Amino acid sequence: INNFQSGSSEVETLRILLHGPQGAGKSSFFNSVNNVFEGRITTRALTQSINFGKSFTLEVKNDKTGSFFPFSFTDIAGMHNETKTGTIQTDDIIKLLKGHILDGYTFNPVKSIGEEDPKYKRNPVLKDRIHCLVAVISASTVSVMDEKIIKQMRDVREKARDLGIPQVIILTKVDEVCPLLKDNLEKIYTSKKIKQKVRFKCCSNCLGIPVSNIYPVKNYHEERATNATMDILILDALQNIVNFANDYVEDQTDNEKVPLKSS
Template sequence: MGGSFSSRPPPPSPLLSAPWRRINWSDNHSTLQYVKAYQPETEDQVIRILLHGLVGSGKSSFINSVESVLRNRMCIPALVGNATQDCFTREVNPNAKISKDDRFYKPTPSANDKVHVLVFVIDANKWSLMNEKALEALDDIRDEAKLLDIPQVAILTKIDEVCPEIQKDIKNVYKSKELKEKMEKVSGAVGVPMNCIFPVKNYSKELDLDSDTDALILSALKPILDFGNDHLNKRYA
């Protein structure tokens, strides 16, 4: 008896053959030293970074993660909320702008009172679930920042929940086809170019630091400082 059979082709790989963006996974030291040593060119000046995002997007966790990397140990200086709790970080409300009668209103703000870089913190796993009202709020804040010529950056959090391959090995972050598609959608919807969008994995369950997780956090932190510094120097030009 003769017979034949057909085999199904293997499913397409969720990973690209090569990363579309490269970062140095083996040398966190130089970037860490750069960040730690950074000082604005003007004495007594500080860079103010405004984090904006929905409740549970990972703002507080990002602050904690950055602090942990800088101190080389786990830190929890900012309390972390979630979608069912009050948020422990506060953000501006574009629909309720500060009035001249408010005690925090400053008619002639100094450079230290102003925002120098705006960072959108977006949950990569829930991006598609953002409603129209949330997107409109992002647009309103983007427009205000644009009028003030404030540079804008986006941080994509919880990337390990997007792609199992990233969960297996965080170094697959720039090989993941799904994450790249999400970043492209975020870029189109929020208006932040791809080279200003940085995927990160915040520390949330871990007890110890991980050098690859640190590398992603540092690769986001350095350009945030650079963009803020550029904006600050424009003010003094």
């Protein structure tokens, strides 16, 4: 990842959308990625998530080069916080996927973004789009997820599929469902409980994401220092997300070139 560069000259930064219920571990996943690269515990994402409904994009700095990595994470604070003003509209998330919504827009649960909004982009190009959709789901609550949230996640997923956008699931909080992992996280590869969660109908059936694209991780949440086993799981998920996003922009760039050549 240190040497990774986007395979398309049109897209400098691969955009990854973190999508999932409140409390699933989206901010923690971003922080975990940041921790891996910094080699210490950081909490950048949590401070961002105080504004309900606001989208924000976070980048990770490469200490070796002093510049940002060619990928960014977009998160929407309190996406499914029903106790407040309701959930964000599915239509708006789809517009975000297509690149119509600029960073810093505050989503309105009762009204979809209008074309007159200063944060609305009329003619988004490839670099504005989301290049990989990451559903973040907690292993400890996957079996009791709210029907409405499952429906929205499925609707967004289907739209992403129609747009050709690759999708993965990050299954967080594995330590909460399998106590063995608390002492030895390496057991994640053989844990029956984790296997069951990955195969659980919400992950692979309802959301329709193949088991191979589901990454169980333990986020940094109470640790005081980083450790290699956690880093490896987080990096493995990240490496795949970045590769899928990159495949997508390469394919899209090639597709866009075809009509030019033939005309």
